[in-house]
Amino acid sequence: MNLTRKQFLMAMMGAAALPLASPAFAQQNAPIVIGATVPITGPLSLTGKQYHNSLTMAEEDINKAGGINGRNIKIVFEDTQASNSTAVNAFIKLAQDAKPSFFFLSSYSTQNLAAAPEVKKVGVPTMYAGGADVVAESGNEWMFRIRPADSVAAVGMVRCAIDILKTKKPGILYIQNDFGQGGANVAAKQLEAAGVPVVGMEAYGQNDKDFSAQLLALRSKGADTILMLVYPQDGALLLRQAKMLGLKMPLVTSAAALVPAALQLLAPGDLDNVMGVVDAHMDASVGERMKGYVERYKTKFGTDPDPYGLSYYDGAMLMADGMRKVGTDAKALRDWLANVKNWQGIGHDYSYDAKGNGVFDLAVVKAKPGTKTLELVQSIKVN
Amino acid sequence: MADFIQLFINGLAIGSVYALAAIGFIIVYSATGVVNFAAGQFVMFGTFAGVAALMNFGMPWPVGYAVSLAAMAVFGALFFLLIYLPLRKSAVLTIIIGTVAIGITMQNAAQLTFGSWPFRLPSPLEGIMVDIGGAVIAAHALAVVVVTGVMIALLWLLFYRTSVGIGMRAVAQDVQAARLMGLNVNRLLALSWILAAVLAGVAGLMLGPMWFADVSMGDPIALKAFAATIIGGFGSLPGAIAGGLFVGLTEVLGASYISSAYKDLIAFGIMILFLLVRPQGVFGERIQDRG
Amino acid sequence: MRIPLALAFGIFAIGLVLSAFLSDYNLRLLNLSVIAAVAVIGLNFAFGYAGLISLSHAAFVGMGAYGVAILTTKFGWLPWLAVPVAIGITVVFSALIGFPLLRLRGHYLALATLGLNVAFYIVATNWIELTGGTNGIARIPELSFLGYPLADERSFLWFGLGVLGVLAAGASLIHRSRYGRAMMAVRDDEIASEMTGINTTVVKIAAFALAAGCAAVAGCLFAFHVRFVAPEDFNYAHSITYLAMLIVGGEGSIVGAILGAIVLTFLPEWLRFLGTAYLAFFGLLMLGILIFLPTGIVGLGRFLPWRRPKRPAAILGVRSTEVSS
Numbered sequence: 001m002n003l004t005r006k007q008f009l010m011a012m013m014g015a016a017a018l019p020l021a022s023p024a025f026a027q028q029n030a031p032i033v034i035g036a037t038v039p040i041t042g043p044l045s046l047t048g049k050q051y052h053n054s055l056t057m058a059e060e061d062i063n064k065a066g067g068i069n070g071r072n073i074k075i076v077f078e079d080t081q082a083s084n085s086t087a088v089n090a091f092i093k094l095a096q097d098a099k100p101s102f103f104f105l106s107s108y109s110t111q112n113l114a115a116a117p118e119v120k121k122v123g124v125p126t127m128y129a130g131g132a133d134v135v136a137e138s139g140n141e142w143m144f145r146i147r148p149a150d151s152v153a154a155v156g157m158v159r160c161a162i163d164i165l166k167t168k169k170p171g172i173l174y175i176q177n178d179f180g181q182g183g184a185n186v187a188a189k190q191l192e193a194a195g196v197p198v199v200g201m202e203a204y205g206q207n208d209k210d211f212s213a214q215l216l217a218l219r220s221k222g223a224d225t226i227l228m229l230v231y232p233q234d235g236a237l238l239l240r241q242a243k244m245l246g247l248k249m250p251l252v253t254s255a256a257a258l259v260p261a262a263l264q265l266l267a268p269g270d271l272d273n274v275m276g277v278v279d280a281h282m283d284a285s286v287g288e289r290m291k292g293y294v295e296r297y298k299t300k301f302g303t304d305p306d307p308y309g310l311s312y313y314d315g316a317m318l319m320a321d322g323m324r325k326v327g328t329d330a331k332a333l334r335d336w337l338a339n340v341k342n343w344q345g346i347g348h349d350y351s352y353d354a355k356g357n358g359v360f361d362l363a364v365v366k367a368k369p370g371t372k373t374l375e376l377v378q379s380i381k382v383n
Numbered sequence: 384m385a386d387f388i389q390l391f392i393n394g395l396a397i398g399s400v401y402a403l404a405a406i407g408f409i410i411v412y413s414a415t416g417v418v419n420f421a422a423g424q425f426v427m428f429g430t431f432a433g434v435a436a437l438m439n440f441g442m443p444w445p446v447g448y449a450v451s452l453a454a455m456a457v458f459g460a461l462f463f464l465l466i467y468l469p470l471r472k473s474a475v476l477t478i479i480i481g482t483v484a485i486g487i488t489m490q491n492a493a494q495l496t497f498g499s500w501p502f503r504l505p506s507p508l509e510g511i512m513v514d515i516g517g518a519v520i521a522a523h524a525l526a527v528v529v530v531t532g533v534m535i536a537l538l539w540l541l542f543y544r545t546s547v548g549i550g551m552r553a554v555a556q557d558v559q560a561a562r563l564m565g566l567n568v569n570r571l572l573a574l575s576w577i578l579a580a581v582l583a584g585v586a587g588l589m590l591g592p593m594w595f596a597d598v599s600m601g602d603p604i605a606l607k608a609f610a611a612t613i614i615g616g617f618g619s620l621p622g623a624i625a626g627g628l629f630v631g632l633t634e635v636l637g638a639s640y641i642s643s644a645y646k647d648l649i650a651f652g653i654m655i656l657f658l659l660v661r662p663q664g665v666f667g668e669r670i671q672d673r674g
Numbered sequence: 675m676r677i678p679l680a681l682a683f684g685i686f687a688i689g690l691v692l693s694a695f696l697s698d699y700n701l702r703l704l705n706l707s708v709i710a711a712v713a714v715i716g717l718n719f720a721f722g723y724a725g726l727i728s729l730s731h732a733a734f735v736g737m738g739a740y741g742v743a744i745l746t747t748k749f750g751w752l753p754w755l756a757v758p759v760a761i762g763i764t765v766v767f768s769a770l771i772g773f774p775l776l777r778l779r780g781h782y783l784a785l786a787t788l789g790l791n792v793a794f795y796i797v798a799t800n801w802i803e804l805t806g807g808t809n810g811i812a813r814i815p816e817l818s819f820l821g822y823p824l825a826d827e828r829s830f831l832w833f834g835l836g837v838l839g840v841l842a843a844g845a846s847l848i849h850r851s852r853y854g855r856a857m858m859a860v861r862d863d864e865i866a867s868e869m870t871g872i873n874t875t876v877v878k879i880a881a882f883a884l885a886a887g888c889a890a891v892a893g894c895l896f897a898f899h900v901r902f903v904a905p906e907d908f909n910y911a912h913s914i915t916y917l918a919m920l921i922v923g924g925e926g927s928i929v930g931a932i933l934g935a936i937v938l939t940f941l942p943e944w945l946r947f948l949g950t951a952y953l954a955f956f957g958l959l960m961l962g963i964l965i966f967l968p969t970g971i972v973g974l975g976r977f978l979p980w981r982r983p984k985r986p987a988a989i990l991g992v993r994s995t996e997v998s999s
Binding site for chain 1: 386389390393397491494499500501502503512519521593594595597598599603634635636638639643644646647
């Protein structure tokens with residue numbers, strides 16, 4: 001038994017020593033290094049995979065188009081794994097080993113918040129996709145959001161409910177986390193200010209699978225429209241259960257319930273009488289560039305692209321544009337980004353404000369009756 | 384009233400799944416004394432066995448279900464051989480951490496195989512709705528309650544009317560005495576793990592169509608199953624059933640009549656209350672020198 | 675008194691040497707290890723010495739962390755005033771909840787403490803006015819030691835090592851005292867301990883409170899290191915991790931607690947090269963350690979020449995006190 005233990009230990013130590021033997025990062029002259037901390041493993045990789053793919057595609061496209069004034073870019077990925085701590089570890093590892101000129105953080109607000117002090121220390125422009133408004137409140141001049149903030153999305157949903165659906169007695173159903181709570185409060189205030197106060201607000205936990213209690217409660221309170229702030233899986237479940245319970249009122253869902261990962265769980269009937277307020281309508285009908293993006297992504301990776309991935313792609317293109325104009329000096333690049341106005345990405349129009357929020361447009365979509373194909377109802381711009 | 388019936392039956396359906404998971408958990412605990420913290424991942428494996436058989440291989444219903452359950456039985460046997468046997472002499476906590484470690488491995492092996500997208504496991508009763516007193520109930524939810532009832536009846540038959548089952552109960556009560564009576568203890572212990580795996584498989588196959596299948600579904604189920612066994616009474620089969628149904632009903636009815644945000648706190652609060660006031664649960668035996 | 679001092683000095687010396695030439699990234703990992711080690715030394719009191727299976731340790735770390743976070747950000751307290759208050763609240767709470775809870779043993783206690791951790795998470799997530807909900811509390815101020823701000827990894831590491839050294843020495847003192855022996859007696863045989871006149875209830879609550887106190891210290895360190903706290907940093911998965919650190923390192927041993935914390939903090943980072951398979955491998959590795967090294971890494975110390983047991987091995991049990999430090 002002694003020998004087996006020793007052998008096992010040797011193997012373990014050997015495995016542990018492997019990474020220490022990896023070669024030091026060779027400082028070459030040619031490629032511009034970009035760092036990206038992305039959830040590649042664990043439960044968060046559901047969305048992480050999307051922007052892992054889109055950033056890879058962006059890298060290819062930028063280099064194919066001649067790179068940055070002749071220099072190629074190279075995106076180095078590091079796995080944020082599953083916790084805030086490891087996400088910050090990934091960031092610091094990248095900052096130290098690869099010394100990037102630019103960073104992309106993940107789409108999880110808590111990871112963004114945890115990494116913010118380190119971003120400030122490193123002093124390099126950083127793009128992130130977490131939605132919590134509070135990420136932009138800390139006065140960190142290096143961080144730029146590449147998606148609509150949660151409050152923007154909530155306002156968009158309210159506008160959809162009031163202007164398009166003409167709601168008089170709205171109800172709100174939200175997931176019990178920063179996104180859901182924050183958005184629900186913003187929406188409730190807006191509705192109140194517009195003279196249509198909510199008749200009920202119901203919450204559910206992140207791991208909940210049955211929403212009959214919440215849905216029935218809203219129905220019994222007389223809600224004529226329900227605004228749902230959800231995540232992909234529970235969003236899809238909610239839509240299905242609403243139909244099973246026989247709810248007749250229109251539903252306005254946040255973007256997550258309509259991302260490809262959620263859409264593949266639904267039947268066309270589940271989307272009946274449902275409107276979605278999404279980041280960007282990803283359909284060929286929007287225009288040539290969107291069509292090209294969607295088709296190329298699908299051919300390359302075999303799955304449908306979602307708006308999260310698109311925002312990272314646009315962000316990378318925006319970054320490349322900036323680098324071409326002002327070079328890779330951190331301060332110059334940051335100042336250029338902070339002054340960007342009306343930059344036309346594929347998914348959005350980017351104009352940055354003092355807090356680092358750059359996206360204020362959304363799309364209202366609904367499914368073509370009897371199908372799962374989404375079509376644009378209206379574009380919304382929030383001030 | 385229709386609303387109440389709706390909520391009640393939904394609560395029963397969820398509770399039945401928790402009950403099945405809890406029963407598997409209890410069988411293993413009674414026979415081997417192991418608190419299996421990977422119980423949730425067992426259920427997840429059951430669901431994904433269904434995904435593989437019914438969706439990836441496109442087998443017809445009866446074949447697909449049978450193959451899934453057979454796969455779970457094999458998994459249970461492997462677990463017994465590779466995890467339980469090496470660890471059986473270790474301290475309680477070591478085994479607990481061991482099951483946690485294997486749970487992590489199971490979850491990530493599933494993720495490597497199936498990816499992190501959720502799946503929609505189909506049910507033969509897809510889309511069929513039943514009207515009961517004004518409430519519209521999914522036939523699948525009713526089927527879950529019925530199947531659970533049938534499983535419990537079968538288990539009763541097994542444990543009280545077959546020699547194998549009586550042998551398993553004997554091993555659960557006193558391993559040494561069972562050995563002295565000439566019972567093949569190892570075989571019976573292996574059977575306990577296999578049975579637990581199959582029950583988790585049934586739970587998983589029932590759960591998949593209701594909830595969607597994803598690789599991280601295991602932990603929340605395990606937590607509720609633990610609460611169910613504590614409330615019902617550790618080591619007691621009727622306790623696991625009562626506890627599971629209670630937790631399911633509390634979840635749904637608590638969300639409706641008390642608070643939807645804090646409903647999980649209600650279930651866990653009651654569990655802690657039971658632990659403080661009546662640790663043997665509703666049906667358990669008095670705890671003398673437990674632990 | 676020699677061994678506790680040697681322990682503290684050793685920790686500090688090794689840490690100082692390492693901090694001289696390690697990079698920022700590795701220094702950060704060391705800091706995370708030190709914080710975890712502080713927590714696990716606490717867990718060692720509850721589980722290693724007193725035999726209480728506590729799966730709520732991360733909740734106590736969280737109470738310490740949220741305590742200082744709330745006091746410094748919402749109420750504007752000075753960090754050094756917030757720290758003792760946060761630790762005090764956690765210790766008092768643990769003693770109060772320990773009173774009814776510690777009548778349970780074994781897996782009943784494990785599940786009860788698990789429920790406690792889950793309850794903590796639910797409350798932290800939902801009591802938004804106080805805790806900020808899932809977005810947590812950000813922009814916690816920097817900690818300064820004797821006027822010197824702990825602004826980077828290196829200076830924080832020196833401070834953390836100091837705290838760790840003091841706590842390790844203290845733990846060693848307790849281990850050698852009659853209080854430590856009382857805890858171990860309760861762990862080994864509660865009825866016999868009662869018969870020798872030991873008040874087992876007080877001993878168990880004291881061990882639990884001591885563990886919670888160390889956890890709260892770790893929580894304060896965490897809060898001032900990352901300067902951001904969120905509920906998911908203190909969920910039950912972290913409690914299980916702390917327990918795993920103790921077992922892998924060697925339960926009942928202070929050196930074991932520190933080693934376990936270091937190994938399980940560095941291991942996921944070392945395994946990054948495995949890409950998507952790293953977690954599965956990590957689980958298997960843990961399982962392997964549990965099967966092949968039941969006494970933890972510290973148990974390997976038996977192979978060191980000056981640690982050979984004086985009596986034949988057959989007389990010593992697996993969890994012999996000779997092996998722990």
